Amino acid sequence: MALNPHPDAAPVGDSAGSSAGVNPLTLGLDTACQLFRARAHAWRDAPALRRKQRGIWHSATWGDYYEEARAVGLALAAEGLQRGAVVTVLAENRPEWLYADMGAQCMGFIGNGIYPTSSPEQVEHILVNSDTQVLLVEDDEQLDKVLAVRSRCPLLKRIVVFDTEGLRGLKDEQVVDYASFVARGRALAQSGAAAFDASIDAGTPQDVAFLVYTSGTTGAPKGAMIAQRNLMFQLGTVRQYLTVEAGDKTLSFLPLCHIAERMSTVFNQLALGYIVHFPENSGTVANDMREVSPHMVFAPPRFWEKLYSQIELFMRDAILPARSVYRLALAQGMRAADARLAGAPRAQWDTARLRLLRKVAFANVRDMLGLASIKNAITGAAPVPPELLKWYLAIGVDLIEGFGMTETTGFVCATPPGRIKVGFAGRSAPGVDVRLGAQNEILVRGGNIFAGYWKQPEQTAAAIDADGWLHTGDCGELDDDGFLAIRDRIKDIIITSGGKNITPSNIENQLKFSPYVSDAVVIGEARHFLTCLVMIDHENVANYAQEAEVPFTDFASLTRAPEVLRLIHDEIEAVNQQLARVEQVKTFRILAQLLTAEDEELTPTMKLKRRVIAQKYAGLIEDMYR
C-alpha cells in the first residue's frame, strides 16, 4: 500500500515553509474547521480514513469525509440547534465518530464524547452537565443506557443510532438511525451547502471546539473546554513532537473521548495528512496493527509492556537457534542502548554491524508487533521503565515520552527526536512556557491552555491563575536543558503519622514496572507505615502460575494462592530495596475481584481511583494495620 497521493504533501512536511510567513501546518487559518475544509479541497481524492469491516478495509477520501461531515452538520442544524449547542457521541472509535464531531464543530456546535464503558448514571451526569441536545450512540447496547436516563435529560432533543442491528421493532419519536439522518443532511446539502460554508467562515478562534470530560480519579467528571485557538496552536507546533508525513498510517484504538487520541485521530491529521485506520473491533487491534503497520503509535506504557512481554513469552517457546540469535542480538542491542542513553557518540551505538544485527534478528519481531514502519512511538501518562525503553531501542524502535493533559490540549512537552533522556518527558515547544511553582508544582502557560471548565468558573479560576499559568496539580523537576520530569499529583502526597511527605505514585509506578502488577494504590496517610493494595495482571500472573504449576481455578483463587502472594511480595521487596526506609511498603493485599472498565473502582483508562479504593476497601486496609 504505497500511498503518496497528496499533490502538496511536501510543503506540509516542510517546516522551512514557516519562514515564508504562513505556517504550512495550519495555513494561517483561524479554526480547525477552516483547515479541515482547506485540506478536503486540496486532498480531495486522497484517502483520509480507513475502517476494517468483516475483514475488508474500506477507505473514505478527504472528499467523502467532508461531504459526510457536512451532511451530519446540516442535519444537526435542521434539529433546530443554535451555535454553541452541545452534540455528544457515545461510541467506540469509528469514522462516524469523526463525521459527527467534525460536522458539529463546522456548524459552530460543540463536540463531546462519552466513554462507551460508562454506566447509565455516568452517561446521565455528562448529558445533563453538558446540556447535550443531540446524542449519537453506537448501537442497541449504548442506546439502552440513554433510554434508561433520558427522562432526566430535558434538553436532549434527538438520539441518532449508528448501528441499528436488533432495533427493527423500535418505534420511538426521539430516536433516528444514522443512515436516514445523513440522508436528510445530504438532501439539505443540495440547496443548503452554502449555509455550511457560512458557518465555517463564521467560526472564531475563541469558539469552544469540544468538551473533554476529565476521567476524574477524584470527584465528578468536569468538562474541559478546548477552544479552536488551542487546537490551532497545537497543530502549528506539532512538528516539534511528530515526524509523520502525509500518506503515513496510524491506527485509532484508544478511546476518542481522551484528549490524546482525539488530537491524534481527528486534529493532528489535519496538519500532517496521515491516514487514520479504525480496527474491526477492540479484540482485533493486535492483528489490525500488524496489517496496517502504523507509522505513529501513541499508547500508555502498559501497552508497550504488553508488546514486549508477548515477544519474551514467544521467544521462550521458540526453537534453540532462534532463541540464541535473539539473545545474542538483544545483548548487543542493550549495550548499544546503554551507550546511547549515556550520551556516547553515535559511532559507538550506530555501527554497520549493529544495524545488520538489528535487521537480521529483529525485523521479524518488528513485523510481528506491527512496528515495521514506525516513525513516532510515543508513550505518556506514566513513567516508562528504563529497561523497557532500552529494549525498544535495542530492537530499533525509538520509544519517546511525552507529557500532556486534557487542560493543555494534549502535549506540553515530549522527547525531541533523537534526544532520549530516561526519566524525563522531554521539552516543550516554543510558545509553551513551563516553570515550577510552590511545592514544585508544574505550571504551564501558552496557546495550548484550555478555555476553562464548562459552566464552572470557580474551578477554572482555581486551575488558571491571573497571569495565565495553568496549575497542573503535578509536581516535578526541570533540568538545565529544559527537560521536564513528572513526580506526582500534589494532592496525592501522603503525610505519614511521623510527618514524612511521601509521593505514592513514585512507589506505585515502580511497582507497576512489574509485569505481574497491573496497578497499585499505596496507603499511609496519617499512619505509621505504608501499605498497598495491588491489582494483579490477570494474564501474566495466570501464565506465571501455569509455568510454576501453581493450581488455581478462578481469579479469586489465583489471588489467594500462596505462591502468587509470594510472587507479589518479592516484587514489592525488589522495589523496597530502591526506596528510603520510610517509603518502604510494609505489607500488601491483592484485590480479589477482576475489575473491568465498567467498575467504579477504575477510570476508563483502567487506573485505580484512589478515593474509591480507599472507601470501598476500607476493611481490607484496616486489616493491614491490625
Added chain:
Amino acid sequence: MTAPLLCVRNIETWYGPVCAIRGISMEVTAGRIVAVLGANGAGKTTLMNTIAGVVDPFKGSIEFDGHPIARKDADEVARAGLVLVPEGRHVFPFLSVADNLAMGAFARRDRSGLAADRERIYGWFPRLRERQDQHAGLLSGGEQQMLAIGRALMAQPTLLLLDEPSLGLSPLLTREIFNIVTRVNGETGMTILVVEQNAAVALAHAHDGYIMELGRIVAADTCAALMQKDDVREFYLGLGAAPAAGARKQRWKRRKTWR
C-alpha cells in the same frame, strides 16, 4: 480435611498446534458429585479424556488417590478405578445388553461379585433387565446411555467420569439419568465427575461445580453458590432479569465477570 480423590494441577492439552485446555486445576473430593459446565468447544471433553488417559497432557500433573496418573495408558487408569463413560455412549451394538455389561467387568479379578453387581445395576436401570438379551444397537438413546453407565459401573470404579450423559436425550430422560446418578452416589458413595451442557439439571444434582470457557476455568464453587452468581443465572440458566412489561427485548449481551 482429607486429601482429594482426584487432584488435577495445571494441565495443558494440545491437539497439534491447537491449545484445547490451557492450564486447568481442579479437585474432586471423595463422595461428591462434581459438575463441569461450559459451552461447546470450552474443552470439557478434552479435560475428561486427559484425566482418563485417552490423550496425554502437554504440561501438568494428575493425581488419583495419591498416585500420579498423567500420561498413563487409559486401560491402566481404568484398572486403577477411574472409569470414563465417553461422550456419545459407544456401546457395542452387536453384543447383547448382558454381554455389554460383562465387557465392563473385563478387567476385574474378583469374579464372585459379578452377578450381584449386575443385579444391582438392573435394580438401578430396570429397563436394562427387560432388554438384557437384545442387541445393544437396538436400544433407544436413553437406554444406550443407561447401558454405558451400567457398563462402567461393572468395573467398580472409585471415580466415575460421565461425559455429557444428556447428549441427544429429552429433558425428561436427562432428569431420569441424573436421578439415577444421584441415587448411585447416595447408595454407594461413589465419586462422580460429570460434564454437562444442561446446566440447570447438572447444578441441581451435583454438589460442586466448575465452569469452563475457552480452555480455562472461570468459576469454581459449590453448586448452590454458583446458582447465585448473576452470570451463571443469565448465561447458563437463562434467568436474566426479565424485561419490564412493554419494554424492548434486550439483544446485546452483557460481558461476563463471574462474580
